[in-house]
Each structure stands twice: as C-alpha cells, then as structure tokens.
Amino acid sequence: MAGVIFKNVYKIYENKTMVIQNFDLEIRDKEFLVLVGPSGCGKSTTLRMIAGLEEVSRGDLMIDGLRVNDVAPKDRDIAMVFQNYALYPHMSVKENMAFSLKLRGVDRNEIEKKVLEVSEILGLKDLLERKPKQLSGGQRQRVAMGRAIVRSPKVFLFDEPLSNLDAKLRVQMRVEIAKLHKLLGTTIVYVTHDQVEAMTLADRIVVMKDGFIQQIGTPLELYEKPANAFVGGFIGSPSMNQIAAKVGTEKGQIVLQGQDFLVSLSGEKAKALESHKGEDVLMGIRPQNIHPQPDAQGKVAVLREVEVIEPMGTESYIYFTMSKDADRTWVARCDGMPQVQEGQKAAMVFDIDKVHIFSKDGSKRLA
Amino acid sequence: MLSKRVKENFISYGFLAPFLTVFLVFLAYPVIYSIWLSLHKTTIYTSWYTPFDSMKYIGMGHYISILTDVEFWWSICLTFCYGFMTIPTGIMLSLLLAIFLNNQIKFKSFFRSAYFLPNVLDLLVIGIIWILIFSPQYGLLEVALRNLGFGGENGIVFKNGILGNPYLCLPAIALAMVLKGAGFGMILFITAIQNIPQSVYEAADIDGANWWHKLRYITIPLVKPIILFMVITGTIACLTAFTEIYAMTTNTGGPTIQVFDHTLKSANLAGYHLYWNFSEGYYGKAAAFSFVLLGIALLISLINMKLLKSDK
Numbered sequence: 001m002a003g004v005i006f007k008n009v010y011k012i013y014e015n016k017t018m019v020i021q022n023f024d025l026e027i028r029d030k031e032f033l034v035l036v037g038p039s040g041c042g043k044s045t046t047l048r049m050i051a052g053l054e055e056v057s058r059g060d061l062m063i064d065g066l067r068v069n070d071v072a073p074k075d076r077d078i079a080m081v082f083q084n085y086a087l088y089p090h091m092s093v094k095e096n097m098a099f100s101l102k103l104r105g106v107d108r109n110e111i112e113k114k115v116l117e118v119s120e121i122l123g124l125k126d127l128l129e130r131k132p133k134q135l136s137g138g139q140r141q142r143v144a145m146g147r148a149i150v151r152s153p154k155v156f157l158f159d160e161p162l163s164n165l166d167a168k169l170r171v172q173m174r175v176e177i178a179k180l181h182k183l184l185g186t187t188i189v190y191v192t193h194d195q196v197e198a199m200t201l202a203d204r205i206v207v208m209k210d211g212f213i214q215q216i217g218t219p220l221e222l223y224e225k226p227a228n229a230f231v232g233g234f235i236g237s238p239s240m241n242q243i244a245a246k247v248g249t250e251k252g253q254i255v256l257q258g259q260d261f262l263v264s265l266s267g268e269k270a271k272a273l274e275s276h277k278g279e280d281v282l283m284g285i286r287p288q289n290i291h292p293q294p295d296a297q298g299k300v301a302v303l304r305e306v307e308v309i310e311p312m313g314t315e316s317y318i319y320f321t322m323s324k325d326a327d328r329t330w331v332a333r334c335d336g337m338p339q340v341q342e343g344q345k346a347a348m349v350f351d352i353d354k355v356h357i358f359s360k361d362g363s364k365r366l367a
Numbered sequence: 368m369l370s371k372r373v374k375e376n377f378i379s380y381g382f383l384a385p386f387l388t389v390f391l392v393f394l395a396y397p398v399i400y401s402i403w404l405s406l407h408k409t410t411i412y413t414s415w416y417t418p419f420d421s422m423k424y425i426g427m428g429h430y431i432s433i434l435t436d437v438e439f440w441w442s443i444c445l446t447f448c449y450g451f452m453t454i455p456t457g458i459m460l461s462l463l464l465a466i467f468l469n470n471q472i473k474f475k476s477f478f479r480s481a482y483f484l485p486n487v488l489d490l491l492v493i494g495i496i497w498i499l500i501f502s503p504q505y506g507l508l509e510v511a512l513r514n515l516g517f518g519g520e521n522g523i524v525f526k527n528g529i530l531g532n533p534y535l536c537l538p539a540i541a542l543a544m545v546l547k548g549a550g551f552g553m554i555l556f557i558t559a560i561q562n563i564p565q566s567v568y569e570a571a572d573i574d575g576a577n578w579w580h581k582l583r584y585i586t587i588p589l590v591k592p593i594i595l596f597m598v599i600t601g602t603i604a605c606l607t608a609f610t611e612i613y614a615m616t617t618n619t620g621g622p623t624i625q626v627f628d629h630t631l632k633s634a635n636l637a638g639y640h641l642y643w644n645f646s647e648g649y650y651g652k653a654a655a656f657s658f659v660l661l662g663i664a665l666l667i668s669l670i671n672m673k674l675l676k677s678d679k
Contacts, residue, residue, distance in 0.1 A: 053569050074575035086566035090588040099584070100574035147574075 002064030002077075002154040002187060003029045010061035011045050011211075019045050021211045023059070027189060032181050034190045036198040037208035037234070045210070047157050050189060051080050064154055079148030080157040084164065085140045087132040087147070093119070094128040097146045118135055118150045121183070123170045138169045145177075149184065160188040162197060169331050174200060195235050200222070203324045207231045229362025232284045240356065241330040242284045243322055247357075256283050256357075259323050260300045263352060271356060272367035281366060282358040289351040290332035292318045292340045296347035304348050320348065379544060405429055412420035422651065429655035439656070441631045442640040443663070445537065448607050449636055452541035454546075454601040456592055461552025466586070468553065469560050479557070483550035490547075494614020497543040501615075503528030509607060530615055533624040533633035540615050540634060544608075552597055559590040595675040602667045606660050609638040637663075 003118040004027040011020035019042045027033045035043040048054040049061060052073035060067055068076050079100075087096050094115055101111045117124045122142045132140055141161060148156055159175070162170045178201055181188055193196055197221040198205050207214040207222065207230070211355040215227035219235075226232035232240045245256040254270035254277070256263050263283075265273065273281075292306060302322070307329065310317040316338050332348060357367040368379070380387075407422035408429070414420065433439050468479055500507045503525060512524040525532060529539045544580060563586065571581050587594075612620065612634050620643065621634025637642075637660055645653035 051569075051573060053572065073569075073572040074577075080570070080573050082566045082570060084564065084566055085571040086564065088567060088570075088585065090591075099571075103575040103580055147570075151574075275392065 003027055003031075004155060004189065005060075005062040005193065006046075006189065007060040007062070009043070009049070009061060010057045011054060012057040019211050020049070023204060023213060025105065025216065027098040030185050030187055032188045032190065032201060032203045034198040034202035034205045035194060035208060036110065036192055036195060036205055037214075038193060040210075042211040043193075043208050045258065047080075047159055047189060047191045050155065051078055051157055052075075052076050072356045077154045078157055079151055079153040080154075081141075081144045081148050081161045083160040085132070085144040087140060087143055089132050090135075092129050092131055093135070093143050093146075095123060095340060096132070096143055097150045100147070100151050113147075114150050116139065118146045121149070121180075122146045130293075136171060137165050141165065141173055145180065149180075154187065156186055156188045158188065160192055160323075161190075162192070163194070170197075177201060183218060196237060197236070205235075207234060225365065226284075226356060227347040227365055229284060229358040230280050232255060232356055236286055238284050238287050238317060238331045238333065241290070241322065242282055242358075242362075243330075244360070245281055245283045247273050247279050247281055249277060256281070256355075258283070261323060263300050263302075263350060263355070265352060265355070269353065269355060269367045276366060278346055280360040282360060282362050284356040284358060286349060287317065287333035289354040290330070291334065291351075292320075292332050292338055292346040293349055294339055294344075294346060296349060299347075299349045300352045301347040301349040303345055306338075306342050306344050306346050306355045309340075309342050311336060311337060320346075322348075371664055401654040401657060403634055404651050405658055406651070408651045426655075427650070429652045430659065433652065433656055433659055437629050438631065438635070438640065441629070442635050442637045445633075445635060446608070446637040449537060449541055449608065450602060450605040453544050453605065454543065454598055456541075457545045457552060457601060458505065458597050460549040461597070462556050462587075462590070464549060464553040465556030466582070469557055475514070481552070482553055485547040486551045488547075490610035490667075491614045493543065493547050494611055497539070497615055498617075499537055501529040503531065518561050519600040527614060527622070531622055533622040536616065536621045537634045540611055543615065544611055547599075548604075555593045555596070556590055559593045560586060563589050591675060595671060598671045598675065599668050602671065603664050605636070605638075606664050608636045609642050610640040 004025075006023045006025040009020060010018065012018050023046065026117050033045055037043050045054055050063070052068070052071065056069045059252050061069055063076055088099065091099065095362040097115045097118060098111045101114060106114075115128070116125070119128055122145060124139070124142055124146055127135060127139060127143075132143065135143065144161070161177075162173050164172060174197060177190075181201075190197075190201060202217060204217055204218055205222055205297050209230055209259075215222060215231045222235045223230060225239075226235060229242060233242060235270070243258055245258045248255050248257045249266065250262070253264045253266065258263065293301075296303075304320040304322065306318055306320055308319040310319070314336070316334055316336065318332040318334065318338050318340065320332070321331050330348075356365065358365055404422075406424060406426060410421065410423045412421050464482055468475055468482075472478075491575070501509075503509060503523075506528060508529065510664045511525055512518070514523055517524050525535070529535045567585060568581060571585055576584065616634050620632035620639055622632075623630050624633045625631075637656075641653055641656045641660065644656060
C-alpha cells in the first residue's frame, strides 16, 4: 500500500493547452480519494498521470515515496479500472484476470490460485470461462475490478467505472466498491462526475474545475462548508440555490438585500459579514433549508408562487422563481408530500443560519 | 382476381427479375453447362466452329484422367508452394505496413495511397513492369546487382534473367504478387486495428505488456478475422492464378525443369494449367479440372476456418 503525492504538477499539451495547473495533493495510504468535477475539469487526466498514461509536464509525482514521472506504467505497481472496462475481448474472464500475472512470469499454479481467490471475492467463480461479450455490464465491471485486484497493486485507479451502468446497478456496484475498499484496505483514487458517488464512497473528495483544485475535504466538510460557490453548487443534490445580494444593515441588523427580497441575518453569519457591509455577494441556500408553507408563522420567509411539484415518494421537490434576476428556477425539498399546491402562493421559509455567503464572483466563502 | 399473396409474390419476383436474369444467364447456366461439359469429350467429329456440339459422353473419364495426370499433381504441388510463398508473406507484410502506418508519422496518407496504388493496376500491366525489372542484361535488378558487384566473371548476375531461371521464376512471380497485394491487406488491417479501443492497449500497458506482448496477445488475436479472410481469398487466388503467370512467363508456364523422368514447366500453376487445357481445346478436361480445383478450394477453406476459428 502506498500514498500518492502531487507537487506543483502541470499538464500542458503540445498545443499549449493547460489542463492541470499548480496541482498539489497528498493522497494518504489506504485512503479512498475521489476526484470530482464537471467534464473537462482535468480529473481523468490527473488519474492518467498517476497511471503513467499521460506524461507530467512539470512538477513531481510520487508513489510510495518514489518520483515516478519517468517510470513506465507497468513499473508503477498500480492497477486501473477503465470507464469502458477495457477488457481483452478475445480472452476469457480467467485469462483477462491472469494476463498481468502471466506477463510478470508468475508461476502457473500461483496464478490459478490468485484468480480463484479473487473470483470468489467478486462472485465471478462461475463465469471464469466466459468471454466479456457473454457478460452483463455489472459482470464486466467486476471482471475489470478482478483484473486490478489480482495483482495486489499499491494503488487502485478507477476512471468513472460506473458511468456505463444503469441507475440500479450503479447503486449496487457502489456498495460493492465500498465493501471492497474495506476488505482490501488499499489506496484508491476514483474519478467521477457524479457527486452522489463521490459523497458516498470517499474518505476525502477533491473538487476540480478547469484544471484547478477548488477544495479538498471530507464529504461532510464540502457539503457544509463549501469553499466557493462552484463547490456549493456542485456538491449536493438537488444543487444549491444561488442568487446575487447586497450586504446591508436594517435596524442595526445585518441583512441581505436582493432585487425583490430581504433577509436578516444573526449570530455567526452576521458577525462574519460585519466587515463586508455594502458589498455585493452571492447567497446560497440548499433546497432542504427552504420550507414551503401556506403561511410564514413569523419566520424569515419570502412569498412566492409554487410552479411545479415533483413528488418522489419519500420526498418532494417544489420549484419556484425566487427573483427575476436569478439565473434559474429555485428548488425546495421537503419530506413526503408538501403542504402547498402548484399555483399557490406559499411562504418559502429559510433556515437562515444554513445560508452560505460567497463573494460576488463566487470564488470565496464569506460566511 | 389474383389473391393478395400471389400478387405480392409476383411483385417481389418482378423486383428480383433483373438480378435473376443476370444470375441465370451468366452464373447458373455456365456452372450447369460446365458440369455437363466435364462429363464429355471432344471427338474427331467435333467442329472447331461449334466445339461444344457433338461431344462424346465419357462419364467420370476426365476426372480419373486428371487425378492420374503427373502434370496435374505437379501444378497442384506448385500451387501449394506458391501459396506458401505468397499468403503468409503477404499477411505479414500487410500487417507490418498497417502497424507502421497506424502510427502518427509524417506523410501517412501519402504512404497509404502509395502502397495501395498497385491494386488499381491490371495484373498484365504489373506483369510487364516486373518483366522489365527482372529481364536479363538490361533489367533494373540485373543492372543494380551488377553495379553492386554481384556479377560473376563476365559480369552477369542472372544468365537468362530471373524469370528464365526455373528455380527463381515462381518465387519472383510470388514476390511481385505479394508486393502488389500488400496494400489491400494493409487497408484491411488498418481498419481492424483502428477498431481496437485504445483503452485495451492502455490496460495492457498497465498490466505490464511491452510492444511484442501487445502485438502477440492483443493485436494479432483481434485482427484474426482479417487474417482468416486473407488466407481464404489468398488460397482461392492461388488456385485460380493465371494472369500473373500468363504475363510474367509470356504464356509459356515458365522455363522447364526435369522432375524425375518428367519435363515440367516451373510456373505451371493450377489456374494456368486449366487455361492451357482450355486453350488447347480440351474443354471437357478443363471443365473437370475447374471442379477439382473447386473441391480443393472448399477443402482448404474449411481447414482454414477450423484452424483460425474466430471468437468474434
């Protein structure tokens, strides 16, 4: 087992496109680290640099304390599970799993033993003689994992391994990956664009955008204290509602004044915004911190018309327009069925102490 | 009043009619007629103006005569030698060119077109070009080798030219045909290689494969359908090889060679031997010969398919 360290790493392509910039990260031994971000943010490139499939343009990449910038993929002692599985189509499950050991000159009996052992862990024992095309998506995924596990590498790399599976199977495989990490206790670097996968699997998450790290932290840290508006919007589902506002005072209290709303703040939030009076800011609030009610009952609320209600069974999403200058429709979440109806004017009650305040450009968390 | 089904059938056959007409006239009829022909023999009463009339039924006579004919077995033997010279070499050369030209190299498109170009030339033209290359005294190869100092005492490398040498004639034709066909195989292999996902090679990199492992365990097994296709079409091309022999031996079947007590032609491949029988007026025997060749081609194709059975 081993840790991975990026020291001021850059990835610049021949056409001068900079996809990774000033990348500093320490992945701890036995950690499950998830790289998450939108398409094109550089997360897969980062993973491929660890694998040795992409060259590091500048900086140092260390695996288990050794600089591996110029080390070939086969000599890095890593294993990778690809998005499209990348199984050898002409080889059976057994041959796929045994291939790396065979190339390393491992004794035939030892290979047999290892393959059997891993196939038992992954429930592939009855499929060993089958070819990849005779397997379902989930089974192929397991074979790809088996091929990685069989070598007992220092680091496992997963490149969006669940994105080709249907929603139900994805949940199932997610649980299996989590179990596997517990069982093997290996360092895993996992790339996904699905924040639910990131939140449920990771010990720590690295949120990336445009080749830069936006925030590193545990899933809860990222959720509760997003470092900027992008992380706030990216982590959490449905994503955080955001709107431009101005910090002001009214009757001695710190308030957030929007184009057609006003909310007053108290406690730590108000204290943190004392020094930002008169500044334009970005206010964010998660859907579960907005409670649509027939009337406000004296709480901080804005009166808005309910446009659409999406009942999901255990919860419902209530859509409404917060402000004419909000860039999208806002959403509130409530348990079960809401007390309001579509077309009805409802009091959107805010958990004001759960509001997130970012700088105007969204680059910095203020409170 | 026609029923709906009959009407539909009538329309269907109407659409099929143009193809069926061509098929019946140019394929079915000649095949059936050649079967009839293979069981008959020209006689002294046969008119050369109507050679297919007044032939005599001889049953399996031609087939027995072919199978006991030294020239037939010699031609089959030569065809097999020719096949062993052209098919594996052609496949290997095509694969190597495909691998080479699948890389990011400069002038890739030019090289691909250049290697494919001989395929658009007629075999007779190619034959003539190679005659010029191989010819004695002033042939390109003779002059080049002589300038490199390979000539004997009198400065001559190949006394009667390469095509005049009974031991070199067939290999020389094989070389010409391999170079001619390599471009076509190259295109097939490039297509097949490009269909292999890059991630499979990346997985192999991580698994510890070097370039040879990747070629041996990934590329070759995954282009096996193309190899099978090339082996089968190559086998058929060898069994029916005629034009290249006709062109490069100027319709002689190559210089003669003494094999045991028989004087035989050194490039008398089965296809050419069939043509020779036909041109000499042995229509029945030539027809029977074509069916024997068909049987051999089917047998070899069956063996090839069994040996190179693809899982794809």
